[in-house]
Amino acid sequence: MHSSISQIEFEKRAMPIVAILLAHQLVLIPLYFFIPLWIAVLNTLVAATVFYCARNPHVVINRWIKVGVTIVAIAGVYMAFRKFSGRDAGVSLIAVMYGLKILEIQTKRDANLVLSLSFFLLVAGFFFTQEPLIAFYQFIPVIAILNAFVAMQSLEKFELAAGNLKGVLKDLSRYLVIAIPIMIVLFVFFPRLSGPLWRMPGASVATTGVSDLMSLSEITELQTSENIAFRVTFNGDVPNETDMYWRVVVLDEFDGLSWRRTNRNLLPDMDETVFEGSFDYSITLEPTKTNYLVALDKPISSPQNASLVDDQTVRSRFRLLDRTRYQLSSKPSLIIDSSLSQVQRSKNVRIPSSGNADSVDWARDLRARVNSDEEFVNEVLRIINREEYYYTLTPGEMDEQIIDSFWLDKRRGFCEHYASSLVFLARAANIPARIVIGYQGAEKNPRTDYWIVRDANAHAWTEIWFEGRGWVRVDPTAAIASQRIEESLLQEYGQRLGLFDDFEIVELDQVGLLKELQYWMDEINSGWNDWILDYNQSRQRQFFQNWGISGLSDHMLIIIMLSIVSGLVFISGLKWFHGRTERDxxxxxxxxxxxxxxxxxxxxxxxxxxxxxxxxxxxxxxxxxxxxxxxxxxxxxxxxxxxxxxxxxxxxxxxxxxxxxxxxx
Incomplete structure (x- = not known):
């Protein structure tokens, strides 16, 4: 008899604790992908300890043990980040304190406080990512929190009648049916601001992106990333994939170790005749934390709050801290600088007075044996194609004389090595040359009308100046024979970049279910970005215009929003009152x-x-x-x-x- 009663009493005590712990852990799960692993381990051990104490009421955690664990955990966060401010450190500290908070649950009030804090902590995951997956996932902890609240309302000293799960779920569904329409109305009608009220500090870890500095001596291995850099939608004609060179920044100064960008002047507006035969397109660019906008080579227009620069790149007036959508026009056949001033020529043939002497002698000897600048460049490309030059992402460490080390010795590298060497050799031969950093190629999402460019498409090529032709794009990486490309990269570059004519490209129907799933997920992400994350003032106006409504002021939007919400609350109140009048x-x-x-x-x-x-x-x-x-x-x-x-x-x-x-x- 005693054991039977004890088991019943255990079930009564443990059930609400389980509901609270379940909600508590479900809230933390998304954060564990972005904060140190030891925090996840600590919080899991704490939750297990609380559950064990609930099963064994005679086991009580000493107060000083709680204090000691808290001090050690806070010290661990500081040692991991050397600070408490910033996104990563701040969220890690909050996750630790929230994880330890369940140790203090002694009364119904303590439990309600933990559950209330859970709603606020749900927001923390969006500081790291705003993908639709995490947004849909948040419904799970929300339901778990509400379930725990319902359980708490049925308690007296943590006692809950068993067998009421069906009733709890019914109550939860009723709450969500009321809340979801109100949420949608608030989202659609609430006036959008021209900019965010606040921004999170940047992460302490560097992110992949295009920089205005290229230091080959520091790169021994290059990591590729499948993250999406931007999406492109063409309005009309689409260029060939092999012509999809996306221009970001031009590097024209070399100190022997690094290439960097020099100050440029703004270009005046182009004549309307230039736009004939151009490609019109819109780009959705992921945050880069720089001022550089991506443009199809060569841009002839600039979007709002941006300018076209004389090296034919586009610069924003503000750092791109958020996803940015803009429209551009480009004309690949445009001739840039058909003639160079003496100052321009001097800047674009300048090399350090010392260093890489063997490469300088090699270039000048070759130029003496050919008849023109074009022949010089073509001969360099033929050498890359016919001799033992390899494409690899792991070239190893180069010597201090980096051009000599790569061009005359190791002959193994990636696009930056080949572009840097060609520009240096051309300049040594008194031929104006510069490096262009950007992206090459794109993949069409067959489910939609847009193209995808990933971080793995990041590329470097050269521009050589020829008399009467201006700056001409020359891509030395495309000259590498396919048999001298690492096997693991061959398929990727053959298909995505379209650089190698003698490589058989895989057709879409050979890609299989995994790729189709990737396209499907990207379509969802793109729609999520367009209509949820990027639902700004212009998008809101566009939405109302599609429904034949225009010219609504912010005051009018608020009135409409409050009217609809009040109506929904009134209807819900009537149903609730009607339910209350139905007597048992x-x-x-x-x-x-x-x-x-x-x-x-x-x-x-x-x-x-x-x-x-x-x-x-x-x-x-x-x-x-x-x-x-x-x-x-x-x-x-x-x-x-x-x-x-x-x-x-x-x-x-x-x-x-x-x-x-x-x-x-």
Whole structure:
């Protein structure tokens, strides 16, 4: 008997704790992908400890142990980041403190506080990513938190009647049915600001992107990334994939170790005749934390809050801290600088006065043996194609004389090595040359009308200046023979970049289910970005214009929004009130019985009387006379306050018994 009662008591105590711990851990799971692993381990151990203590009430965690664990955890966060400010350190500290908070749960108030904090912590995951997956996932912890709240409302000292899961889920679904329409109305109608109210500090870890500095001496291995850099939608004609060179920044100064960008001048607006035969397109660019906009080679226009620069790149007036959408026009056949001033020529043939002497001699000797600058460049490309030059992402460490080391010795590198060497050799031969950093190629999402460019498409090529032709794009990487490309990269570059004519490209139907799934997920991400994350002022106006509504002021939007929300709340309130007026049949029969007792003057029932108190009163009056009444009332108590929901047959039988009871004075 004792063991049976103990088990029941354990189930009563453990069930709400499990609900709280489940909600607690579900809130933290998204953060574990972005914060140190030891925090996840610590929080899991803490949750397991709390559960163990719930199963074994005689086990109590010493207060000083809690204090010690807290101090060690806070010190661990500081040692990991050397600060408490910033996104990564701040969220890690919050995750630790929230994880340890469950150690303090002693009363119903403590539990409600932890659950309330859970709603605020749900936002922390969006500091790291705003992908649709995490947004949809958040519904799971929300339901878990609401479930724990419902459980808490049914508790008295953490006791919860079992078998009520169906009722809990019914209540949760009712709350969500009310909340979701209100959420949608607030999202659609709330006036959008021209910019964010605040921004998160940047992450302490460097992110992949295009820089205005290229230091080959520091790169021994290049990591590729499948993250999306930007998406492109063409309005009309689409260039060939092999012509999809996306220009970002031009590097024209070399100090022997690094290439960097020099100050440039803004270009005036182009004549309208230049736009004939151009490609028009729109780009959705992921945050880069730089001022450089991506443009198809060669851009002839600039979007709002940006300028076209004289090296034919586009610069934003602001750093790109958020996803940016803009429209451009480009004309690949455009001639840039058909003539160079003496200052321009001098800048673009300048090389350090010392260093890489063997490469300088090699270049000048070759230039003396050919008849023109074009022949010089073509001969260099032929050498790359025919001799033992390899494309690899792991070239190893180069010597301090980096051009000599690569060109004349190791002959293994990636696009930056080849572009840097060609520009240096051309300049050594007194031919103006410069490096262009950007992206090459794109992949069409067959499910939509846009093209995808990933970080792995990052590329470097050269521009050589020829008399009368201006700056001409020359890509030395494309000259590498396919048999001298690392096998693991061959398929990727053959398909995505289209650089190598003698390589067989894989057709889409050979890609398989995994790639199709990737396209499908990207389509969802693109729609999510367009209509949720990028739902700004212009998008909001466009949405209302599509419905034939235009010219709405912010005040009007607020009035419409509040009117709709008030209507939804009113309708929900009516349904709630109607539900409240539907009396429990058992309770109704019980009250009818009490009224009959009062009408006959048998007893006066006070408002606080329950069925047990009435039984005691009846027994004092005449236990034998009211034996049938007390038996029915005891059955009422058993069913009304049972641990499990009674069967419908039991309820029907009790209703009949309550109705048939006769009350006489």
């Amino acid at each position: 049949p058992l309770a109704q029969r019980f009250e009818n019985l009490i009224q009959r007792f009062e009408q006959q003057g048998i007893l006066k029932v006070e408002p606080h009387f329950g069925p047990k108190a009435i039984i005691d009163k009846l027994n004092k009056i005449d236990e034998t006379r009211f034996r049938e009444h007390t038996q029915v009332l005891n059955r009422y108590i058993t069913l009304r306050y049972a641990e499990r929901t009674p069967r419908q047959e039991q309820i029907n039988e009790l209703e009949k018994a309550l109705t048939k009871l006769k009350v006489r004075s």
